[in-house]
Amino acid sequence: MEIYNSEEQQVEAIKRFWKENGTAIIAGVVLGLGGLYGWRYIQDQQLESTMAASSAYTELLEQQQKASDSPELLAQFQTFVDDNSDSSYALLAAFVAAKDAVAKEDYATAAKQLSWVATNATQPEIKALAQLRLARVQNEQKDYTAALATLALAVPEAFKAQQQELIGDVFWSSGELAKAKSAYLAAAAANKDAQNPILKVKLDELAHVTAA
Template identity: 55%
Template sequence: MEIYNTEEQQIEAIKRFFREHGLSMVAGIVIGLGGLYGFRFYQAKQLEAQQAQSAAYAVLVDKAAAEGADKKAWLVDAQKFIADHKDSNYSHLTALMAAKEAVVLKDYAAAELQLSAVAAASKVPEVVAVAQLRLARVQAEQAKYKEALATLAATMPAAFAAQQNELKGDVLLKSGDETAALSAYKAAQAVTEVGKNPLLDVKLNELAHVAG
């Protein structure tokens, strides 16, 4: 199943944000909690916990990328990490990875569960949007077109508008509604730079008979 490069770039940007700003975010929360000693102790504990999570997450990433990796065994490890670090940003990123590996194994139901959980739990709009787009693809792969369209009806950051509308067109086309698919593709084209998505142009050309 296709995963757009732009989504991967967005995820990388999110990872960099957490690495660069995670500690300052924690510091902002705890400043008002007490005296300098208490703050430093709390900060040290938070730093220790974050470093441990980061290290464990890095191990998972390396294992997933290893040649000949046992994907099923990796998914078990990933699920344990998600459970151990529930509702953390690293757990959400791990769930996105787990969903991707589940798709490789054609376990779409498992992928759907992971992506639904991220979409419901993450507080980062960009992470939620990536989860929703991938969830809609997984739902469409299972011919759950109504569910996929409902997922795509969610409000997403403006940067995702082109992907959102193009995917909506793909789902509508699969469901047999060419007219609505053409409208969705045109909406995607309206927010896409000329020449940036030749595949979208192909899709529009293939539906030229509908416009006629």
């Protein structure tokens, strides 16, 4: 490091430093401020987008409550999902659309909505919920191969019991009672101390069956 013997030398050194590096420093400050304001602009844009999606979602739910039997409602939900695909509200809308579709026994539409959620959700719990509901729909469609493939996907530990019970339901629907009982027993084991009266009824119904 250079040692300065006088104030004049220090001043001259500072002048040389700014002459050599001043442009780069100023540019860095400008870019830094630009990045800061740019980030704030992005945040503001994201907030506006989220608020708009929230408002549109609320309006859509109000329309659903007023006219749940409207044939146009599912199309409106689909439009909302398409227009807000980057928003968490799109996931909620897809769940609601799937529920309405199931109520109308439009299982193809329900499967489409739930598949979209399962593919696009980033939270493991949301993804798992969509997968399990999709498997139920596929079971209703008697597409047992697809349902079992969906149920083979990984889920968080908290969903294991429900997953195994649904596997049992699919096997029961397809007539494979031994495999159904095996899955129900696995569900009961995963439930641990939790009570599941419906699962108990299923196991009682298969009391005469030897688990696979």
